[in-house]
Amino acid sequence: MRLDGQMQSQQQQDALLPRPRGALPRVCATLLVAGATGGLRFLSPQELLGWVALVTLMLTLGPLLHGLCLLPEEVLHHRHTRYRGRGLLGHVAPACGLCSGTLRAAGLAALLLYLAGDPLAKHGDTWKLLVLTAVFYTLLKSLVVLVPSEVEVSDLCEARKTNVAHGLAWSFYLGYLKLVLPHLDGSIEWFRSSHLTNGACWSHRSRRLFILVPLDASISHKLEDEDDNIRFYGNLPNHEMDRAGVRGRVYKHSVYTVLDQNGKGHECVVEYATPLLTLYRMSQESSSGFGEAERRQQVLLFYRTLQDILELSLECRNRYTLILLNDDRTDDPHFLSNAILRHLQQQEKEEFCLGPPAHQQTVCPARCGVGRPPGAPPVRGNWHNNPEPMSREPTLMISLEKPQPLKQPVENTDDYYGGK
The missing domain is CATH 3.40.50.12100 (Stimulator of interferon genes protein)
Known part of the structure; x- marks a missing residue:
């Protein structure tokens, strides 16, 4: 019963502790993208690459334009205090979101859009859509409308250990x-x-x-x-x-x-x-x-x-x-x-039981006094008739004598046969 209570207490404690967040959101996003692209490929397979390139370019131009809006403030007022005069491209620009990954994604999307063709070429409104998406993303981001959720902030702080x-x-x-x-x-x-x-x-x-x-x-x-x-x-x-x-x-x-x-x-x-x-x-x-x-x-x-x-x-x-x-x-x-x-x-209960459990006694050293020291002579008589409580914790005994060489085997076959 006591063991069951301890296990139940441990389970309750584990239920209180938050586990690190896993990869389930990325799995759901991957499945969502796979389903959407699969449906688009079924409806219009010839324009699939063009739509993917256009959407990718729209999603990357917004953060890049918002990073360009953040850059003047950091360069003019914080470059020497926050960045201690470090390089513009090496430290200040990445801190504003102008990182190489976003730039590469935008460049590849533009190249793919050029090669695959514009899905809105018939209407000629692609450039309007790109410009409006980028500027409105920047506005909503600056007005703190498009902000990371509490889950994203918590996940980022836990991952970077900044809590x-x-x-x-x-x-x-x-x-x-x-x-x-x-x-x-x-x-x-x-x-x-x-x-x-x-x-x-x-x-x-x-x-x-x-x-x-x-x-x-x-x-x-x-x-x-x-x-x-x-x-x-x-x-x-x-x-x-x-x-x-x-x-x-x-x-x-x-x-x-x-x-x-x-x-x-x-x-x-x-x-x-x-x-x-x-x-x-x-x-x-x-x-x-x-x-x-x-x-x-x-x-x-x-x-x-x-x-x-x-x-x-x-x-x-x-x-x-x-x-x-x-x-x-x-x-x-x-x-x-x-x-x-x-x-x-x-x-x-995790302590190991030493000696015969049926005759071993556990007595507090403070109440029964100090037991027989290690160098004392052994107790005469039957141990079961004179049980002695353990007076100290078991220790590892190491000999200080120098190691001796092994004895060579002695040939005694002649004596053996001669005696026979």
Whole structure:
């Protein structure tokens, strides 16, 4: 039942995360063009190439003419500030939409129209259609009537990784997680050794940084204010480093005790993803143009981007746990503690069971004391009659002795036959 609940929780989380957009729009457009050209070929096969060339020329002349309207503004007022005096053809013109692809498409369409013949040659109105299409496209584009849709803008920002969420995720990783997570295990080990008498128990999988990512970006500065089953336990030792001109900049983590339904405490290091404070503050400022709907979308992109970054990071591997918190949690006063316990128990079940499972016991080192050291003599007697709990994590023992050459085979056949 617990495994089914974990799978259901994972499915719900996957249902919240937006997937990258695929190629379905391009497939639909290709099918649409194939159907239209097929019908036109059936109705008037002799004029098909002429119509295709004419339409292509009309669709490319509009953007080219609009780019020519953008070019004077960029050259006269922004060439030195935005482009730092770069070349006109190499940087400024492509930025205005006068790229080589559009120019080549227009040139090929004009050549094809010349070779295939004008489908409107009988009326002599082709040039009127081309001119009117180009100038009206430029007018509608300048009046912000022909603008990219929200889906196109979102797809372009995600493809180029220019969303607010992408920048915040990379800043959170490079400016914080990559610096502190490699030292987390040592800090927890020191904290354990200094709090042995307080009854704190740390499992192997709980020695991670639990990063909370709420969908509504609502963050409380004290976790115990949100859930009374969470209690502040202490702070890990400060980690200091020189950073951006600040000598001895301090990085720290807080330890919390999370109580389960039986009142048993589980210690772990928990904190919110601090960049979500920026997203929340931006949604409260009218000048940012950032509403609640955009904030929720950016939180989901932040979670997905940070997850992708950390999965490829060797410095942070097995040192973190991302917890996505749904914003539909008003009816459960212990939603936060249950979410932490669910991830904590799930990770503890992933530990490998060493030794005979029928006789193995798992006892917290902090409550039972330190077990027999590695160099102590072995225990005499039957192991089953004197079971001993595992007192430390299994380690890889490497011998420091120099490798010895293999012994040469000794010929003893004469002695064997002689003895016989």
